[in-house]
Amino acid sequence: MASLRDLRRRIRDVGKIKQITRAMQFVAASKLKRAQDATLNARPYAEAIDEVLADVAAVLSGEDHPLLGTPEKGKRLIVLFTSDRGLAGPFNTNTIRFVARAITEHQGDLAVVAVGRKGRDALRRARVPIEAYFDGFGDRPSFADVVPLARLVTDDYRSGGYERIDLVYSQFVSTLVQRPALEQLLPVKPSEDTKGIPGNQFIFEPSPSAVLEQLxxxxxxxxxxxxxxESKASEESSRMVAMRNATDNADDLIDDYTLEYNKVRQTSITREMIEIATGAQAR
Known part of the structure; x- marks a missing residue:
């Protein structure tokens, strides 16, 4: 049984940890609101441009632009998005396990571009070839931050080095749900529903290649x-939930230590009273 001094020290130490986890919970909650708003506001534009490019890819081919065509041979490239920091619950673990399963199931040459230190370190331990590495884009990522990554991916694909490029990231569903997702980036996947596509009625000025070169x-x-x-919102959401659970666990642990402390203290007082009474009777 631990002594009273040990129990007091444990209660004090757990209390300090509780203060840290509570502060991290509130910081993550404030960052989550900003990241969630940015993610939800960008989704309509992303869905619209996906739909437009899928329709264009259904009526054009690789002859009009290299990004619409599929190289005859080449490796598969996966762009993996994780975080630079830990203490984010199962966020990084679930994403890394998901990409590890995709890598295991793939037959053929494969390479990875890692965004975030956690993913890079996990891939290095697994001896997966890493073509490039980018640090996380901070708490407030901007469109300009991803331009170097986009240029690298686009140039490598146009050079014929890869036959397919996929994205693996954690999709933000809600505060409690973040789901790892794998999506094909290149080549542009043509739309399967061609009924609403006007076929060759697309008019490109000055030419399809010039328009697609910009688009x-x-x-x-x-x-x-x-x-x-999506990855940033998922990270902050997972971190907020993890820190809240850690704070609740610290409360439970403090209650358990306090109860044990009171029991030990009561036992010590009872023993001292018995010793005093026994000594008085001996006189």
Whole structure:
């Protein structure tokens, strides 16, 4: 049984940890509101440009732009989005397990571009080839932050080095639900529902190649930016929930230590009273 001094020290130490986790919970909650608003506001634009490019890809081919065509051979590239920091609950673990399963199931050459230190470290331990690494884009990612990543991915695909590029990130569903997702980035996937597409009635000025030369790089950057926003909102949501659970667990632990402290103290008082009474009777 622990002594009274040990129990007091444990209660004090757990109380300090509780203060830290509570502060981290409130900070994550404030960041979550900003990240959630940015993610939800960007979704309509991302969905609209996805729909437009899918319709365009259904009526054009790789002859009009390289990003619409599929190279005859090449590796598969996965762009993995994780966080730089830990203490985010199962956020990083679930995403890394998800991409590890996708890598295991893939037959053929494969490479990864890691965004975030946690994903990079996990891939290094698994000896997965990393083509490039980017730090996380901070608490307030901007569209300009993902432009270098978009340029790298686009140039590598146009050079014929990859036959397919996928995105793996944690999709923000709600405060309590974040779901790992794998989406194809390149080549642009044509729309399966072609009934509403006007076929060759698209009019491109000055030419399809000139229009797509401006549109497709923006599409790639927007898809990457949306993945960054989704991942950031998922990270802060998972961290807030994890810190709240840690704070609740600290409260429970303090209650258990306090109860044990009172029991030990009561036992000590009872023993001292018995010793005093026994000594008085001996006189």
């Amino acid at each position: 497709l790089p923006r599409y790639v950057a927007q898809r990457l930016f949306q993945a960054v926003l």
